[in-house]
Amino acid sequence: MSVAKKVAVLKGGASLERTVSLRSGARVQAALSRRGHEVLALDAGPELLAQLQESSPDAAFVAMHGRDGEDGTLQGLLETIGVPYTGSGPAACMRCTDKVLAKYLMREAGIPTPEFTAFKESAVKDLGVGAALGDIESLLGLPMVVKPASQGSALGVKFARTSEELPAAIVGALSYDRKALIERYVPGRDLAVSVLDGVGGNDQKGPPASPGPPLALPVVEAIPREEDFYNYESRYEIGMTTFVCPAELDAATTARAQELALDVYRLLGCHGVARVDLMLDEHSDELLVLEANVVPGLTETSLLPLAADAAGVEFDELIERILASAFTR
Amino acid sequence: VRYRAVMRGQDDRRRTRPAAHELARYEALFAARTRGMKSSAMREMMALTERPDVISLAGGLPDTSTFAPELFAKLMSQVAAESTARALQYGPTEGLQATVECIVEVMAAEGTVVDPSEVIVTTGGQQVIDLVCKTLIDPGDVIVAEAPTYPGAVPTFSAYQAAVEQIEMDADGMPIDALESALDRLQSQGRRPKFIYTIPNFQNPSGVTMSLARRRRLVEVARERELLVLEDNPYGLLRYEGEPLPTLYSLDAEAAGRGGVSDLVIYLGTFSKILSPGLRLGWAVAPRAVLEKLNLGKQGADLCSSPLTQLFVATYFKECDWREYIETLCSLYRRRRDVMVQALGEHLGGRAKWTTPEGGLFVWAALEDGIDTTDLLARAEGVAFVPGRAAYADGRSGSSSMRLNFAGVPDDDIREAIRRIGRIMGAETGLLGTLTGSAAAEPASAESPSSAPAPETQLDERVSLADVVPLPRREPQQRPRRQQDL
Numbered sequence: 001m002s003v004a005k006k007v008a009v010l011k012g013g014a015s016l017e018r019t020v021s022l023r024s025g026a027r028v029q030a031a032l033s034r035r036g037h038e039v040l041a042l043d044a045g046p047e048l049l050a051q052l053q054e055s056s057p058d059a060a061f062v063a064m065h066g067r068d069g070e071d072g073t074l075q076g077l078l079e080t081i082g083v084p085y086t087g088s089g090p091a092a093c094m095r096c097t098d099k100v101l102a103k104y105l106m107r108e109a110g111i112p113t114p115e116f117t118a119f120k121e122s123a124v125k126d127l128g129v130g131a132a133l134g135d136i137e138s139l140l141g142l143p144m145v146v147k148p149a150s151q152g153s154a155l156g157v158k159f160a161r162t163s164e165e166l167p168a169a170i171v172g173a174l175s176y177d178r179k180a181l182i183e184r185y186v187p188g189r190d191l192a193v194s195v196l197d198g199v200g201g202n203d204q205k206g207p208p209a210s211p212g213p214p215l216a217l218p219v220v221e222a223i224p225r226e227e228d229f230y231n232y233e234s235r236y237e238i239g240m241t242t243f244v245c246p247a248e249l250d251a252a253t254t255a256r257a258q259e260l261a262l263d264v265y266r267l268l269g270c271h272g273v274a275r276v277d278l279m280l281d282e283h284s285d286e287l288l289v290l291e292a293n294v295v296p297g298l299t300e301t302s303l304l305p306l307a308a309d310a311a312g313v314e315f316d317e318l319i320e321r322i323l324a325s326a327f328t329r
Numbered sequence: 330v331r332y333r334a335v336m337r338g339q340d341d342r343r344r345t346r347p348a349a350h351e352l353a354r355y356e357a358l359f360a361a362r363t364r365g366m367k368s369s370a371m372r373e374m375m376a377l378t379e380r381p382d383v384i385s386l387a388g389g390l391p392d393t394s395t396f397a398p399e400l401f402a403k404l405m406s407q408v409a410a411e412s413t414a415r416a417l418q419y420g421p422t423e424g425l426q427a428t429v430e431c432i433v434e435v436m437a438a439e440g441t442v443v444d445p446s447e448v449i450v451t452t453g454g455q456q457v458i459d460l461v462c463k464t465l466i467d468p469g470d471v472i473v474a475e476a477p478t479y480p481g482a483v484p485t486f487s488a489y490q491a492a493v494e495q496i497e498m499d500a501d502g503m504p505i506d507a508l509e510s511a512l513d514r515l516q517s518q519g520r521r522p523k524f525i526y527t528i529p530n531f532q533n534p535s536g537v538t539m540s541l542a543r544r545r546r547l548v549e550v551a552r553e554r555e556l557l558v559l560e561d562n563p564y565g566l567l568r569y570e571g572e573p574l575p576t577l578y579s580l581d582a583e584a585a586g587r588g589g590v591s592d593l594v595i596y597l598g599t600f601s602k603i604l605s606p607g608l609r610l611g612w613a614v615a616p617r618a619v620l621e622k623l624n625l626g627k628q629g630a631d632l633c634s635s636p637l638t639q640l641f642v643a644t645y646f647k648e649c650d651w652r653e654y655i656e657t658l659c660s661l662y663r664r665r666r667d668v669m670v671q672a673l674g675e676h677l678g679g680r681a682k683w684t685t686p687e688g689g690l691f692v693w694a695a696l697e698d699g700i701d702t703t704d705l706l707a708r709a710e711g712v713a714f715v716p717g718r719a720a721y722a723d724g725r726s727g728s729s730s731m732r733l734n735f736a737g738v739p740d741d742d743i744r745e746a747i748r749r750i751g752r753i754m755g756a757e758t759g760l761l762g763t764l765t766g767s768a769a770a771e772p773a774s775a776e777s778p779s780s781a782p783a784p785e786t787q788l789d790e791r792v793s794l795a796d797v798v799p800l801p802r803r804e805p806q807q808r809p810r811r812q813q814d815l
Contacts, residue, residue, distance in 0.1 A: 016707070018376065019376060121760065124760050124763050124764055125759075125760075125763050128763075129763075129764065130763060130764045130765065130766050133764065155703075155707065156704060156707065167699070167761055167764040167765045168698075168699035168700070168701070168761060170760075170764060171699070171700075171704075171757055171760045171761045171764070172701050172704040174760065175701075175704035175705065175707045175708040175757070176704070176707045176708075
């Protein structure tokens, strides 16, 4: 066992993923307690930083999804007040949370990602985006997927099947974020590869000072149970979607998906843990990276625990391992 | 810490402990019906609106601050002095006799005569919906409901795995010819609906009232086809204008000619809107055979409704003029309705359409197509409402509509909330207009109430609700699959 730590579990907050975050956080708390750590549960609110200063924990376990928790804001503030924390640093959080930035970086690095375009709400009026809608359609084809640039959930994700549906889809996405991402729709299989930092060194007495090389966990495939859109509801409710792990893929595709996930993890500068979402294009059999998530869900229906489990890393061990990332930055 | 090496690719150890992951473990144990039980994105969003700086028009709340605390204290003391032991004890499943007598009195005030032996006291009106489904619905059975329908009934219907067939309403409520075509279609598919769910007065969420002609015709259709009707009537006594209309229960009783007893209508009533939802007391009046099943279902659910609150109601009815309190509520809510309708004209005039209910708690507003009210809620700063989708079993239709509660909110808050809705809607329509190049979608000036549809005439003109409030029934879209955990 590692040395017992005083760990503040940061959860909740005011994002649209608050409920999911509370569920993730509760499970993290239970796991940390079972591992003998002293747990301080903090539902993020106006007193959060004061609470952290007052309690001065050995580490903060970030279980906040969405705005503030995942976009680098919290991470930057934790560095300012000198509290070590789990997962990626501010810059990596920003690179991943801003799907548009992540996609531009992937494109530059030659990592395949669906064709896309993006713009801020202000550009609609100030630059007259309306004039380019035709070009967007020619570039991406129909249907298109419109997403808020930084929303972690499926809220605001719209599908434009026709040219007529595109403006409303854009306006819908812009309700959740200042920036909208418009992406070519890739029909095919939904895959996710979680990446964990490796264990650095063999010191049995305390956590290692630097992480080992990142390792990709087995691929998870999400198969919607019903004909319906794989929506927000089904994502978090047991029984709405079937998850298969390891995904039934040939060895080469599996290896390629894991390789891409590791490439993205390194490219975006992730630390500790991340989950990379991909599509396997049913027409071209090509793997395309959609996005990376720096604070993956840890609920009973989340993909990271499922993948870890399939790799023989049980939940408590997974949590311990993510905790270690606070000390290996 | 010693970690096992993480293998790339397939891991054979997985197969030796298939139940290891919690997801798989619980999934195997859950009943099939839980698949229909969903938490929704909308609920996530609604949870975020529960902040002090947000004016919420989302609740189905009456204004309980109108009940004098001194009176509450006096009545509770009286319950304690007269019947502490009974109040703290279990009671009969069908309810206390004294409470049933109050129910008979309330129904008589709406012109409906009922036999006390056909009444069952329930834990809120919501329990009636649950018990009726429990009694009548097998998985896949059809319930015919109005479109839009009571958002709180949707999860109950889903939990019993009912297929919900919704009939678009117009300004006179559910069009019975549309109902009949739907019933014919269902019959040709070999599917027989078990019951028709309707809220005839000031419907939740639309605010629409079913006309007398349609009430009569609905009862005829039910009798011709031997179908049960669940008449949900929480607001009937909260009428602010116009003449009260007979309940479906009384019309059916008349048609049945059995001395005031209906044989196809299950009537749902509640004290929630005329007295207090915190009491959790409602009731059902049902044909005896159905009533027996409801009673058995209730025994399994909660044995009995709270004798404490039942005694409170009985004492209240004995000591006070309950009609007078309803009059107080009516004059308060009438004013608030007027405030809301006026504010809508001022801030949304020409850009949205809405109903002007003759009673009840809700106004239903439809924005221009292309504005999704669920998204609008995300953009909304400091105001909350119920997005229209909540009122549709498919979770998709009604996406440009919203339900607004005027009863539980003070006048100034109503004005401010509608102003905020107007502002965010202006932002959305402005964007949409800029994108599509249509100048008409620019935010309208707040000073243009003249462009509003004349709300007072909407219902009188007997135009189709579809004209007043477009409620497009969209085909379920086959959405592309999308995957991403958090």
